[in-house]
C-alpha cells in the first residue's frame with residue numbers, strides 16, 4: 617500500500633510496486649507478484665505519527681463496538697506474524713483459506729517489545745495481531761519447532777510497561793488455543809477464533825478436521841472463561857453438505873454459545889461462504905463451474921458466487937442461510953442490549969449486490985479523482 621501511495625505521488629515507478637495488478641498503456645493486464653519478505657526484517661508501524669488520525673477517525677468506531685470490553689480504549693493493528701502452520705501443508709489447508717505460500721513467519725520478539733511498549737504505554741492502545749493463527753506459534757505445538765509465543769510471553773513479562781497488561785487480540789484455532797491459553801494469559805486479552813461450524817461432518821469437509829466438534833469447542837471456551845479471555849467468535853453457515861436440519865441445529869448451537877459465554881464474548885460473526893480467489897473453494901468452483909470461469913476477472917461478483925456455491929454444494933438456498941444468520945444475529949443483538957455489549961457481524965464477503973455496486977461506484981469515483 618505504501619508503495620502504491622508513493623507511486624500515485626509520482627515518487628516511485630509503478631512497476632516497482634509489489635502485489636499490484638493494473639492495465640498498462642496498451643491495455644494489457646500487468647500482474648506484479650507479491651514476494652513474501654521476512655517479517656523479522658520489516659519495520660513495524662509507528663502509530664505515534666498518526667495519533668491525531670486515530671483520535672479523529674478510528675477511536676470513535678472502537679468506542680461503539682468494543683470499548684466496554686476493554687481497559688484500553690483504542691486498538692491498532694500490528695503485523696506480528698503471518699500465515700499458519702496448517703496452511704503450509706496443502707492437504708491440511710482449509711477450504712476457505714487463501715494464504716497459500718505465506719506460511720509461517722513471525723517477527724523478532726525482542727524487536728517487537730519496544731514497539732508494543734510505545735503502543736500500550738504511550739498510545740494506550742490494544743494490539744490487533746494481524747496474523748492468521750498467532751496462537752499456533754507456541755512451543756507446545758509442532759514438535760517444539762516454533763517458540764515465538766513463549767519468547768514473546770517472556771519478553772512481555774520482563775518489560776516494566778507490559779508486565780501485567782493484557783492488550784493483544786490474537787487468532788487461533790481451538791486446538792492452538794488449548795495449547796497456548798495458559799502461556800499467553802498475561803498479554804493476550806482476546807482470543808479470536810473461527811469456529812466455522814458445530815457439525816463434525818461440515819467441519820471435516822471445510823477444515824480437514826483441524827477444528828473438531830462441539831466438545832472440543834466447549835472445552836476451549838470454558839478455559840477461555842476461566843482465564844478471563846475475551847472472545848471474538850466467527851463461523852460460516854452454508855458449508856458443503858448443509859441441509860435444512862443442520863442449519864436449524866447450527867442456529868441453536870450459536871445461540872446457546874452466545875448465551876453461555878455472554879460475559880466474555882465481544883462479537884459473534886457468522887457469514888455465508890466467501891468464495892475468495894486463492895482459496896480452495898474458489899479454485900474448485902473455477903475448475904468445475906463454467907459460470908465461475910466466465911466471471912473470473914479483476915472484480916468478481918461475490919454474492920453471485922456465494923449464491924451459486926451454496927446451491928451447488930448444499931441442500932439449501934442462500935436465502936435459507938441468510939434467514940438462519942439473521943436469526944443468530946437477532947439473538948446476539950438482544951443479548952448485547954441486555955447488558956453484555958456483545959455485537960454481531962453479519963458477513964465479510966458475499967454481501968448484497970447493491971452494496972457491492974456502491975463500493976465499486978465509490979472506488980470508481982476515487983480513481984477518477986486521482
Ligand code: SF4
Nearest residue numbers: 700703709710713748
Ligand atoms: S483457514 Fe486458518 S487454519 Fe485453515 S489453513 Fe487458513 S490460516 Fe490455516
